[in-house]
Each structure stands twice: as C-alpha cells, then as structure tokens.
Amino acid sequence: MDAEFSQTEGTCGRVKVLFFARAREIAGVSETSLGIDGAESSKTIKDCIDLLTKQFPGLEEIMSCIVVALNQEYADQSSLVKSGDELALIPPISGG
Amino acid sequence: MQLEYEAYETMAIRQMHIICAEARKRWPIIALACAHRVGIVPIGHESVIVAASSVHRADALLACHFIIDEIKASVPIWKKEIYADGEVWKENAEFFINNSTSRRSGSALHANKELDKRADTEKNDLSHET
Numbered sequence: 001m002d003a004e005f006s007q008t009e010g011t012c013g014r015v016k017v018l019f020f021a022r023a024r025e026i027a028g029v030s031e032t033s034l035g036i037d038g039a040e041s042s043k044t045i046k047d048c049i050d051l052l053t054k055q056f057p058g059l060e061e062i063m064s065c066i067v068v069a070l071n072q073e074y075a076d077q078s079s080l081v082k083s084g085d086e087l088a089l090i091p092p093i094s095g096g
Numbered sequence: 097m098q099l100e101y102e103a104y105e106t107m108a109i110r111q112m113h114i115i116c117a118e119a120r121k122r123w124p125i126i127a128l129a130c131a132h133r134v135g136i137v138p139i140g141h142e143s144v145i146v147a148a149s150s151v152h153r154a155d156a157l158l159a160c161h162f163i164i165d166e167i168k169a170s171v172p173i174w175k176k177e178i179y180a181d182g183e184v185w186k187e188n189a190e191f192f193i194n195n196s197t198s199r200r201s202g203s204a205l206h207a208n209k210e211l212d213k214r215a216d217t218e219k220n221d222l223s224h225e226t
Binding site for chain 2: 018020021022065067069072073074088090091092093094095096
C-alpha cells in the first residue's frame, strides 16, 4: 500500500509523510510513509515528491504551489531525507 | 457559511514560538502570547489572538503587527470556507510573497525585507506621537 524506493522489511527505514488541507483531500489520507532504507543512493525531498505523485496522481495539479517541511522546518526540495524523518506537504496557508 | 481551521499542530506551535522569539529580539517586550483556534469557528468570532505588553506602547503594537503578519506568512494553519453548495480553501497572499522571495528554503523570517522597512518607518512615526 505504501510507496517504496526499494523493498524493505519492517518499520525502520521509512519516512513519514503528512498531508494537509487540499493535499489531504486529494490524497484521500492524512498520512503515509515511504520506504528508503536499502535504496541505492540517498534520496532527496524531490525524490519523495516524485514518488508521492506517482502514488497519488491528483497531487500533480497542486505541486507547483506546495512547500515542504522536513521535521517541522521548511526545507528545500534538494534536502536529503533519512529514516525516521517526517515530511509534510504544505499547500498555501490561510491562518491569521 | 462556516469557517473551519486545520493545523499542522506541532509545527504551528514551533513556528509561533520562533516568531515570538524574533519579536522579542526586535522590540523590548515584557510579555507575549498568541493562540489560534482550530476546528469550526463561528462567523464573527475571533480565530487568532496576539497579546503583547511593553513599557512604551509603540513596541507592543509593532510586535503584534509583526506577529500577525508572520503567522499569515508562515504558520501551517489552513482556513476552509464551507458553503451550502461547496467548500473553498483560502490562501494568504503573504504565503506567496514569502515563498517567491525565499524560494521555499530556510526560515520565512529571512524573506521579510518589506516588513522590516515598514517596521522601521512605523517605529519612527509612532515615536513622534509619544
């Protein structure tokens, strides 16, 4: 059910992905995870986004205005992810 | 019409702490608090509150102004307008301004050159008043 960069057993070697607002409605879930342990090279946030848009094609239409947060800090898509990280897809915000 | 707020709660709280710490760096504030509601907020009711105290009112007022602007630019909270015939997710202009200048990297606070300029101008204006 969850997407993988490579086959991996168990719960370690995964990146948790959170969806909010419009992204959550499109994906149909508020969270998922990506397996990264054992992948042939380090993966970036961009790699995760690409995998997510394959798994949830509807996300393509909003990706141009999504920003990402890695472990609760805004991050550039070139940042590397590691096992245990938390990635969040953040559509345009509207608090305040 | 109903308003519903959703938040990435852990990051929203973290971001609000960062914003308040930045406000304290810029102005001599005695006490500071901010809170944002989540879930359904009835029309006409407040969704967010910012409170600040300082010896001279200009500092508290400028800090509040700064904090609200930063909340709108960078705290991961979303508002949905719910109508009988549909729903609309709102989008803050501040978010797009913030992201075009900082290009999705680093702290949102580095991108606020316009706010800095305005804060300096307002500080000068308000200090003439007292």
